[in-house]
Amino acid sequence: MSSKVTELHPATHVGNSAASQGTLFVVSSPSGGGKGTLIRRVLEVVPNLSYSVSFTTRAPRQNEVNGREYFFVGLQQFEEMVGGGEFLEWACVHGNFYGTARRQVAEETAAGVDIVLELDVQGAASVRQLLMDSVSIFILPPSFEVLRDRLIARNTDSPEELKVRLRNAPDELRQYSKFDYLIFNDEVERASAQLASIIYAERARCVRQENLVREVIKKFDAAEK
Numbered sequence: 001m002s003s004k005v006t007e008l009h010p011a012t013h014v015g016n017s018a019a020s021q022g023t024l025f026v027v028s029s030p031s032g033g034g035k036g037t038l039i040r041r042v043l044e045v046v047p048n049l050s051y052s053v054s055f056t057t058r059a060p061r062q063n064e065v066n067g068r069e070y071f072f073v074g075l076q077q078f079e080e081m082v083g084g085g086e087f088l089e090w091a092c093v094h095g096n097f098y099g100t101a102r103r104q105v106a107e108e109t110a111a112g113v114d115i116v117l118e119l120d121v122q123g124a125a126s127v128r129q130l131l132m133d134s135v136s137i138f139i140l141p142p143s144f145e146v147l148r149d150r151l152i153a154r155n156t157d158s159p160e161e162l163k164v165r166l167r168n169a170p171d172e173l174r175q176y177s178k179f180d181y182l183i184f185n186d187e188v189e190r191a192s193a194q195l196a197s198i199i200y201a202e203r204a205r206c207v208r209q210e211n212l213v214r215e216v217i218k219k220f221d222a223a224e225k
Contacts, residue, residue: 003024006103016172020208020211020212021109021110022108022109022111022112022113022114022115022133023116023131023133023135023137023202023208024105024109024114024115024117024133024134024135024204025116025117025134025137025199026117026119026124026134026136026137027039027062027117027118027119027137027139027185028118028119028120028121028123028124028125028136028137028138028139028179029140029141030120030121030141030147030165030172030173031094031151031165031169032141032147032150032159032169033141033185034139034185034191035118036194038139038183038185038188038191038195039051039116040194041188041192041195042116042195042199043116044194045196046196046199046200048112048113048114049084049107049113049115049116049199049201050113050114050115050116051100051115051118052100052105052115052116052117052118052124053067053068053069053070053101053104054070054071054081054098054099054100054119055070055071055073055078055081055087055101055120056070056072056073056097056098057072057073057074057075057096057097057098058070058072058096058220061154061156062155070215075097078090078097078099081099085102086099086101086102086103087100087101087102088101088105088106089119089123089127089130090123090126091123092121093123093164094161094168095161098119098120098123100117100123109132110134112117113224114199115205118194120172121138121175124136125175125178134178135180136178136179136181137179137183137195138176138179138181138182138183139185139191140173140174140176140182140185141185141193142184142185142186144166146167148166151165151166160198174223183195
């Protein structure tokens with residue numbers, strides 16, 4: 001199999017009211033860059049924000065729960081989902097397959113809910129090909145040593161897997177310029193606050209506030225009569 005993206009619908013630049021189109025926030029980094037930690041903190045404080053739980057063929061790590069971090073499936077089921085067009089995007093990363101559920105993204109954004117996609121740089125590149133209202137954010141680890149120490153500390157990879165992740169990291173870092181925003185993840189509190197600020201700022205863009213503006217203008221026009 002080779003990676004692929006699936007068309008959903010054209011981007012709709014409207015406000016953030018209940019009848020508006022939600023925005024995709026794509027957060028990416030090399031393995032161990034800390035994107036998962038930052039996303040979890042932001043989900044606790046930013047309202048009307050959902051998280052897309054991806055499907056993967058890799059085995060669960062310690063303390064991971066099926067349906068929370070990922071939906072863990074076998075290769076055959078994953079291939080069947082690919083054949084059924086169930087993924088918005090999917091790719092093979094470090095020897096395992098990962099895919100974003102098309103239905104969840106379509107339903108939640110249609111309902112006006114913003115949704116966070118936690119993706120590797122390959123998945124982020126796939127989403128950029130879609131005609132959707134999306135914002136991409138790259139999480140930059142402060143150094144190779146910090147990245148390596150984080151991967152070792154989580155104790156989830158075999159020595160061979162660790163070598164692959166560290167070997168791929170420099171090439172993944174070079175993709176930073178293709179993203180809309182970059183967050184330097186040297187301190188979790190500051191970095192998570194910056195991620196939340198980006199989401200709030202993007203929601204405040206005029207092009208995403210059209211519905212709200214029209215509603216307010218109608219009220220002003222009615223008051224004048």
